Amino acid sequence: MNAAAATPLDLSTLLPGFSEPARQSQSCFRLIMDATALPGSISDFADLCLTPPQGIDKAAAACLLTLADADTNLWLDPALRNSESENWLRFHTGAPITTEANTATFALISSIESAPNFGEFNQGDAKYPDRSTTILVMVSSLSGGTHLTLRGPGINDEIVIAPRGLSEKFWRERDELVAHFQFGIDLILSAGSQLVSIPRTTRITY
Amino acid sequence: MNEISEIKIDNKPPQERYYTYAYLDEQTKRMIRRAILKALSIPGYQVPFGSREMPLPYGWGTGGIQLTAAIIGPNDVYKCIDQGADDTTNAVSIRRFFATVADVATTEDTAKATIIQSRHRIPERPLQSGQIMVLQVPQPEPLRSLEPRETETRAMHAYEEYGLQYVSLYENISAYGRIAATAGYPVMIDERYLMSPSPIPKFDNPKLDMSPAILLFGAGREKRIYAVPPYTKVRSLDFEDYPFETQTWDEVCALCGSDTSYLDEVVLDDQGNHMFVCSDSHFCAERRENGHLGPLAGHSLAQKSDDSNANRVLQEGIAK
Structure with a gap:
């Protein structure tokens, strides 16, 4: 499970993480919590002082620094494996990197084309649906794409989002998984310093 | 205030x-x-x-x-x-x-x-x-008062099996003529x-x-x-x-006169005297400040809490 972690870290080129972990992870968490409580609303980490390595969005990096640790398996898509990003995440979070999608607490996806079917990730247990994988998908932009109308808990009537680079097939695949509520995956889409959260309860029309 | x-x-x-x-x-x-x-x-x-x-x-x-x-x-x-x-x-x-x-x-x-x-x-x-x-x-x-085993209540939630809860409410009605849970x-x-x-x-x-x-x-x-x-x-x-109903009172708040808030009964003496006051202390104080008066307005219970004094004591403690 932890084969990736066998390579030693090259610390000479490692970029710093949070400069004030307690304060910064608190303010980041509030942005993530607001996004999760209000699906479809955009949280912006522009004020956060953090330079993640190339390959990870600032918002996705902030999420993982805030939430991931030695207790959470992290799955990285093939494009991120053995990269500077992987070293950075391993060093700053201490999260075990896994290549088995169904054991992942968090998954970070940089290119949706090379990602596995979402059904391969942990969908949770009937009695413990909270054990499912939270999937962070990095997209090019949270605006300018196809319009999606979201409804459900956390949304006052409805809200429209337009993330770029996600096909209708992607959303149909997600629909099929969350149709088996309480099973399902919780999605976080990030682009640059912004993110939007789409938990499994959100109903999407496109 | x-x-x-x-x-x-x-x-x-x-x-x-x-x-x-x-x-x-x-x-x-x-x-x-x-x-x-x-x-x-x-x-x-x-x-x-x-x-x-x-x-x-x-x-x-x-x-x-x-x-x-x-x-x-x-x-x-x-x-x-x-x-x-x-x-x-x-x-x-x-x-x-x-x-x-x-x-x-x-x-x-x-x-x-x-x-x-x-x-x-x-x-x-x-x-x-x-x-x-x-x-x-x-x-x-x-469901705990109806089913003591966590393994069972987990399963009941997993399968959305909530019949037992409805039976319990029904038993309330048959015993008391209403849903007695407050x-x-x-x-x-x-x-x-x-x-x-x-x-x-x-x-x-x-x-x-x-x-x-x-x-x-x-x-x-x-x-x-x-x-x-x-x-x-x-x-x-x-x-x-x-249908679901909330509690109602015949009285209004004795201090601020509110007839829409949740009221607590306060026993005043051993002669059977009592009063009803808002349970939400800030809501009640704000109404009194805005000039709303209840039947017992000015009662000693309406005096402000003196938290500022307590804070002074606390700060002195920190300074030491």
Whole structure:
């Protein structure tokens, strides 16, 4: 499970993480919590002082620094494996990197084309649906794409989002998984310093 | 009123502190934060978490304090109530705890607070978007009194098997002619998970429905966190012929004259005299300040709480 972690870290080129972990992870968490409580609303980490390595969005990096640790398996898509990003995440979070999608607490996806079917990730247990994988998908932009109308808990009537680079097939695949509520995956889409959260309860029309 | 509603305790600068910001260590906060996010993603479902030993006994709000510690930041304004009152021992000590460990401004004013921690009431003033309500929960499992085994209640939630709860309400009607539950009245969240709203009076249940605020529930001893995101349907269980009803009173608040708030009965002497007053102390004080008078206006119970004096004593203690 932890084969990736066998390579030693090259610390000479490692970029710093949070400069004030307690304060910064608190303010980041509030942005993530607001996004999760209000699906479809955009949280912006522009004020956060953090330079993640190339390959990870600032918002996705902030999420993982805030939430991931030695207790959470992290799955990285093939494009991120053995990269500077992987070293950075391993060093700053201490999260075990896994290549088995169904054991992942968090998954970070940089290119949706090379990602596995979402059904391969942990969908949770009937009695413990909270054990499912939270999937962070990095997209090019949270605006300018196809319009999606979201409804459900956390949304006052409805809200429209337009993330770029996600096909209708992607959303149909997600629909099929969350149709088996309480099973399902919780999605976080990030682009640059912004993110939007789409938990499994959100109903999407496109 | 303003001087007690805007209390700010100046603490020592952070570098002189001998504990982590907001008391809990970062690993614990991350674990609680992950549980909060899953709780918001599956509204009404009880997420197990590794509840920590806190510097006060179980039953005094250890679940609520851990939730608050995981979310609170220096820009927050914190309010803490116990049965609606800002000035009871438990509320005052928890409020001071966070003023000391998290550098937050505290208030009694519901409108100014960003985080409201509560033991068993939701304030009368409607909650606003951007506010977070943290409720302290003694027993998170609504089915526990009907089914003692956790393995069974887990399965009942998993299969949405809530018949037993309806039977229990039906037995209430057959025994008393009405649904007799008054606090911790079970609710259905987004038509999926049965949830205990914590022992708030059922008077407060309608405030949960489509609330613009984030509602977080923490049970420290039972090690469970659950949540209701804003704008979520919260339905109190009932029957077509026995619809859900809240408590009503024939009296008005003796101090402020309110006929819309939740009232507590206060025994005045051993001659059988008693009065009804608002349970929400800030709501009542604000009304009195705006000139509303009840039948016993001016009674000694209407005197302001002197928290400012208590703060002075506390600050002297910190200075030592």
